[in-house]
Amino acid sequence: MAKLFSFGFWNALAGVILRNRLVIFLGIIGITVFLGFQWKNMRFSFTEANLLPDDHEVNVQYQKFLDTFGEEGNLIVMAIQDSTLFTPSKLKAWNEFNDSFKKYEEIDLVISLSDLKKLEKKDNPARFELVDFINDTSYTEKQVARYEQELFAKLPFYEGLVYSKKSKTVQSALYLKKDIVNTIVRKKFIEDVLNPKVKAFEAKYNMDVKVSGMPYIRTMNSQNIMDEIQVFILAALLVTSLIFFFFFRSVRATIISMTAVVIGVMWAFGLLGLLQYEITVLTAIIPPLVIVIGIPNCIFLINKYQQEIKKHGNKAKSLQRVITKVGNATLMTNVTTAAGFATFALTESKLLREFGIVASINIIALFILCLLVITIIYSYMPQPKERHLKHLGKRWIESLVDWMEHMVKTRRVTIYIASIIILIASIIGIYTIKVSGSLLEDMPKSTGFFQDIEFFEEEFDGIMPLEILINTKRKQGVLKLPTLKRMAELEILLEETPELSKPISIVSLVKYAKQTYYNGNPKYYQIPTSQERNFILPYAKSFESEAGIMKSYVDSTGQYARITTFMKDVGTEQMERIETTLGPKLEKIFPKDRYEVTFTGRALIFQKGTNYLVWNLVFSLGLAIVLIALFMAWMFRSFKMIVISLIPNLLPLLMTAGLMGYLGVPIKPSTILVFSIAFGISVDDTIHFLAKYRQELKQNHWRIRKSVFAAVRETGVSMFYTSTVLFFGFSVFMISSFGGTKALGGLVSTTLLFAMLSNLLLLPSLLLSLERSIANKKTLKEPSLRIIPNEEEINSDDDFKESN
Structure with a gap:
């Protein structure tokens, strides 16, 4: 394994890429076209995500209920709270409006005022008969007044079912056919039939119709997810490209980077279609996630290419050195990020497993794309001019690095005190965190359908069915x-x-x-x-x-x-x-x-699944930490280095958890992802820093202080660039109308910003304070994996010639 990722391997790979650049580029186009054809297999989830495994006791009970009574979530309700409803013209219009749905094959049953039946007692023979509640279609004022009085005063059977006594709100029910409830037919009916008819009725009669029910909520929610995917992708592209251009001041570099990540987004959609996974709230964030994570790859690669051009002015040698000097380090950082996502694939939750598989595959594919696309496109383009390299010597960047160096040199005690205060405050905040299993909490509060949910909760005490199965x-x-x-x-x-x-x-x-x-x-x-x-x-x-x-x-x-x-x-x-x-x-x-009594229903399953999911996510985070610790051990062959490398990465996670407690952000499926995503990304900075630090130690004959500050100066700029892109990139998610996605964006951004400071201030401070115990040849043995090749290895290969 070590030989596979040695300098010789990357040097040989560089030659293969540059000699076969046309074939490779055509191969990328071919893969993109193939995955583009898989887009047709993408589909949105037509039901709530089941967070529990199929064989879980709660799911088994729910399946037993479905086997006995069939699908329970097939009810759409429409309601009117209007004092003028019980007037002849409006009552007739309302009844005709409801009756008009009976002709659609998607509808199994309609229950409205015009469909109500009353029980009447008959003699000779003794019997009950069902008779129409509205038995005359002439709708005179006297009849309508009688209907109103009888409904609210004499028919308690229909209270909560057809009317609310609180404000005399009247509702009707549309029962969808059970076999279409979880299919695209439901979506088409609601979007093409129900919504247009409701809007037309409201406009014509100046009445506000409230619509809800689980099939309706699912449809409108999935439509919001679809709309947001487009917004996220455009916003992520815009924000990251602007920041990239601000740093590099190069239209060419910006376009090349955007080309790489856009292809990555196309691959992400294609992989979802190829694997035939449903697009859920989680998988919907993968395409913009690809953009946000892909740009730092581009920054490392292009920054190194321009540094090499500035150093010796040889384009071919510069491209070769990009691959040999940065390829290994960038691969390893992408592997750790992918590992953070891959741990989700080991959970028993289908929702998390699919998210983990697609995200981890896309991150590795993205690294390959960025390496190939950037190298190949630059090989065909003219050598960068002096104006393209000006950003490498910006004063404000130098000032920032000087400040970091000054803090580590003279303010280490301040850094430690600040870290301890943050740690104590975070632990206190963690004890106030709550777990939320609300099915509706993350839904966009400003949308009409959510406001209708609140209306039905107020008038009819809820909209999410809870079923109780009684076995006698x-x-x-x-x-x-x-x-x-x-x-x-x-x-x-x-x-x-x-x-x-x-x-x-x-x-x-x-x-x-x-x-x-x-x-x-x-x-x-x-x-x-x-x-x-x-x-x-x-x-x-x-x-x-x-x-x-x-x-x-x-x-x-x-x-x-x-x-x-x-x-x-x-x-x-x-x-x-x-x-x-x-x-x-x-x-x-x-x-x-x-008797055997069981509580069940989709809403209950979601709530039970939240607790189950939280423990799965805690397990995946713990597993990610262990995997990355083992990875560090394999790279540096030192237990002390594992501990030192984990401290500046765990502290930001604790700080974020504390913030969640103080800000009242609950632990739920969306927010718990923060920790695994942030840890997998932030540890990349640690790998870059420690790899450079170890290299500097050997070159500076184990002089600690010189090596630490050289590593800060060498990696500080790239860390700042990538962390800034990641901060603003994840901040894009804060424009979401979904509460969980918004919290995810804000929390990950905050965590990564603090992780950068932790890696550039706390980590070097620890290295300096513990220099006697860690900075020696016994502790820092020859690594199993050399991430950054030594300069003498690079210089020995200066006879590399451009092969085309």
Whole structure:
């Protein structure tokens, strides 16, 4: 392995690249075209990301629920809060608007005011009959007034289902066919049919229609992700190219760099299509991530090329030295960054695994692209002129390096005190961090669909379905009166929980049957007694087969019952508190020896998955640290150097974690990524610095101070350039409307900026303070991997001739 990455290998590779540049460039074009054809396989996720493995107990329970009752997330709701709704013209228009959806094959069922049924008690024979709530289409003022009064005063069965008593908001329900809920057909229906029809109705009747439901939320959210990918890519290209041009003052260098990273972006999309991975909130950030990480590669390569041109003016030799002197170091830094992402691929979460695989492959591919594209394009172009090299001697850059050197020379105690203060403050902040499993928290707050979510939470106490599956362990056990009473008792508990809505189940229908038996008197909307059951039973049997709610909330065997309630946007801690509170009470109501009660639903799975994901991410971060520590050990063959190299990289991570605590940014799938991304990138600076430091030690005959300051001066400029690009590049994510992506951008930017200062101030200070114990030939043995070749090796190859 060491021989593979020796100076001789890179020297030979340089010759191969420059002698076969046309063939290689055509090969890059060919690969780009091939991956371009894979774009057609890209697809957006049509459901929430399942953060749990398929065989996890919570997923198994959810699958059991789906097998019994089918897809639960197929409901779209539309609501109107308007005092003029119950006027003849507007009520008629609202009903006709809802009825118009029945003709679409994507719709399984529509429930609106015009579809409502009432139970009526009939004699001879004794029976219940379902009759239309609105039985006249003439819509006179008197009839409309009667409908309004009857709905809100006499039909508690429909409270929370069709109307909200809080402000007399009326809602209707569109049930999508279950087989299209998680397909592109759902997306097309919402974008091409539902949204245009809603807008047209609002414009015509001057009424505000609120729309929500999980299928609608998923569709609008994925559309926002798609829109943001384009914005991110353009913004990342613009920001990084402007900063690059500011540093190099060269249009040519900027265009060459942008060419390399744009090809990298095309490869990123192509790889997603080739692997047929869905585009999620995580995989959507890979293309702009490629731009942000790719530009530092270009900076190192172009900066070295221009330094060599300035030194000896030989283009061929300069290009060869770019590959031999910087190729190994740049590869190693990209490998450590890729390793940080690759650890995600070892988790059991499909979401993280796909993100880790695509990100790590793209980072290595990006290194190869930058090395080849920059070298080959520059080989065809004229030698840089003096004006292209002016940036190498800028005074302000020299002043910055002088300041760093001054701080390390004279202010080491200040650096240590500042580091200790930051460490203590960070630890205190870490103890205040919370974990969030909210499904909606990261969604863009300014969008119309999110404001509609807040409306439904206020009026109907939630929009995310929480399902409760009750197994009575015997056929027809659900319809037994003791079971119904237990279910009614559970529903009272659910109604008393502020975060949950009024539940819907077979119990509601049984209560409605009793109310109907007593001639529709609302005060009898309750579970019948044993004696009343005997009177009501002959009536109820007549319509059991016709009532759709029976089929939706009781399975065909009568063994399983389903209670549906809707949750507000609560976090993991609140949900755990709800489960802890309800758990003991549930066991009292439903003894375990006779019943099996399970909480399930997509929203609950997401919350459970968040805790699972956090531990997976902690594991991946720990694994990344261990892998990079082993990599350092292999490179430097010194345990002391491992410790010294990790300190300036772990401190920024602790500082970021502390900031999250102080700023109230919770740990969630998006923000936990900060640590692995930042650590994988920031350790690159450490590798560059220590490799240069070791080389200087040998050249300066183990004189510590001279070697440290030479390493600061040599690597400081490149570190500053790359860290600035990374800071502003990741800051691009802060324009996102997704809270998690915005936090990711801000936190990574902050971490990398502090990591640069840590590597240029704290790391050299440690080396100077511990010089006796680490800067000797016994501690710094001959490395297994020489990242930067010695000058004598380079100079011995000065007979390299341009082969074309």
